[in-house]
Amino acid sequence: ICASKMLTQSYMLQETYVGSNEPTEYVLTNQKLVTKSKKLKLDSLVSTAKDVFLPQGYPDSVSADYLTYQIWDTAQAFCSSLTSALASRAVLTGYGVGDQGASVAAATLAWLLRDGCGMVGRILFAWLYGTALDWDCKRYRLLADVLNDLAILIQLLCPLAGPPGSPAVVAVLCIASVTLALVTVCGGATRAAFTMHQARQHNMADVSAKDASQETLVNLVGLVVNLTFVPLITGPVAVPVFIIFTSGHIFGNWCAVRSVAMETLNPSRLHLVVVSFVASGGRACSGVAEVNQSEPLLRSCAAPLRLGCPLSAPAAALPADRLVDGLRQQRHRRLAVFTGASSYYAVLAEDATSADQLLAVFQCELIHLARTRPKLFDAVGGCSELRAGDAAAAATAERLMPDFLGALSKAGWSTEPLLLGAGQHRLTWSKSF
Template sequence: MSSRRRGDVGARLHSAERVRVRLRESHGTGLTKRNVTFTVGRDPTSARQPFRDQCLSLVLPYGYPQSVTPDYATFQVWDTVQGLCSYLRSILCQQSLFAGLGVGDASATASSAALSWMFLHGMSMLGGVLFAFRTSTDFGADPKTWRLFADCVNDVGLTLTMAAPATGRLFLLVACLGSICSAVCGVAAGATKAAITQHFCRQRSNSALVSDIYSKEGIQETIVSITGLVLGSLLSTVLHGSLGLRWAVFIGLTALHVVANYWAVTALCLTTINYQRAYILIRHFMLCRSVLSPAKVARQESVWNFLRFRRRPIRFGAPLHEVVKDRSDLDWLQEELEAERGAELTDPPYIIRMANGAAHVACHESIGSLAMLRSMFQAMRLLSGSSPVGARHETRERFDEFAGALRSKGWVLDEINLPDETWRCEWPPAPSA
């Protein structure tokens, strides 16, 4: 700035005339950039913009929106709606539960109510532990399905708790089932939250950003809880003494809760590959020789997989003792290893055996995630009717092209979550020349 212009600005400042100065600034890693206009001499009441920014920074991640994926805002809006519905319904359920435990009943004793309460909490904790033990390895592979499952189970649990006082002698049993459902919901929702938060962060290697997104979600949940506490208090006062109206409001909130959860999980556009997404990608590639983007796959994948009980046609990490049972199977194994090793005599990462309409993938102890995806590519060719030789040849010819197209579309190949029975093998040594 020239000395003459500096003198003009100084004179205007000295005369209390308003001066507007525009600057450009960046914050931290440079994800957040903005133009700032300073007006010297303005009234203090006009400083509303910084206060609004401070309020937004309280609930939004650092560097928003550049630091998060495009589906973050849509998911959080629907997640807020479902969280508020859950909190309001839980207040209605607590009223019913307290009534069933004897609160307000002159004939009930404090000790019996305390024992019933302890039993309910003990069974819910036990149910949560058993559920986590059985399914803990599945949450990261399909967070969308398990998140929806958690909220549907929560709906069942709250409905049972709401209806428990009307069941008479079965009150404790029904309330116990409701508590177990709520515990299962807590386990599944908590486990999937980590995978979803990791997805939202554009810089996944930056642990500080991941932690910030996680903490801001906690603040959002706290604000929703406070709002639900205020609205729930008003709601319980208005609905006090009207059982039919309470049930009508409960059913309406439950319907809204299901819809909000469905729209929340379908808004997620995950870039990691699990069994369902791999199946969609490989099938499309076999038909069209092209790879779908994460957004297109998200529109095709189902979030209701927990309602399907059909066994998958591909077993990953199958135990070798189930694949090789007699002398003929051993001869097959030797021939398969020779074919897979090829002229280089290198150990293959897997071998596939078709049996009973399913592909059993026996994995070598050194197999990696990309080789697991390759085994699924080859297994799907076998399931479509190709011969072992044809499936092996097509996999060698096309899989590298397929993997390269996945990377160009934005798919993350470092984390491939396929259902794995975790059996690993050591192949017999190759015969010496």
């Protein structure tokens, strides 16, 4: 009898796929599993498309700004694919394709010179600006796209430089190659920074792979459009087409970058947060979305600070006695902040932590605001101390720091990692200090 009851008894089960609002229901009876939920064909197609082009677990596995960013990124990529096709036709003309008098050897030499210039450009740019691509990724992402459009414009002008394979044409191709090399470094590095921001479940590789799939799909659609319309875009018609799609490319990139709301602090975002903290009387600071919407994308609004600079930097700008006094008064802090005529210098100790870096930048921002916008301090106080000298400013910054950290936490900001562009110089104080 008991066995009979077990065979006829049924169990209801429900399964939910992460990121989906439609659960699947199962009935377990007579040792068989029966699916009750039946999806429509359209729902199945949509679900399959999500699996192919979106990270697993979407939307819970990515940041809240993921979809908006990807939509604008897709739009700008489509615009760029059309202008790139126009540029490719101009480059092939510059190599001599279609010209019976063109030399294969000359075209090969031009190709090799172009590639060589691009390789050198990539190495030099990564050496000079590689570190800034982390903490200023939004600005360099925009720079990459502007440079991409500039390179396409240079390539379009290639046939006007002279006969195919001539030195002038080769020079133009080399300039365009160097410009595209900068695009490769900027675009690749900043894309990695954005992917790190978007990945919320240790799924950076998945987010990156699905982003590549989306870009490939856009390129496939662009390929069909290019095969259809590019042969028709010749002569004067190419000029307005280039202007329209280049404008769309830049606008799409601007909207894509503007939609990103990063919780980490870089110099510009930290400056805006400190301004809001001081203006509130030291009680609160602006949230992540508000600050990211206000963050300048073309220039930095932060105080002119050299964080983690060599001691020679403040030594060249300050009298020797002031430098020595500052080192003596601040050695217990694992950092020393010096105020110059138009710049600020933060020397870090060998054992300085990220918290010390944040304190140094916080102090410099307070001093800068006290010098440029003193009325902000009416509610929080400390303006006169911040302008009295480095030691007094240090005491004021340390007094306000606990409240500032609390305000950061309440507003949703993350202090790890810090993207403040700190240099790698570290100082060890001698016993004579």
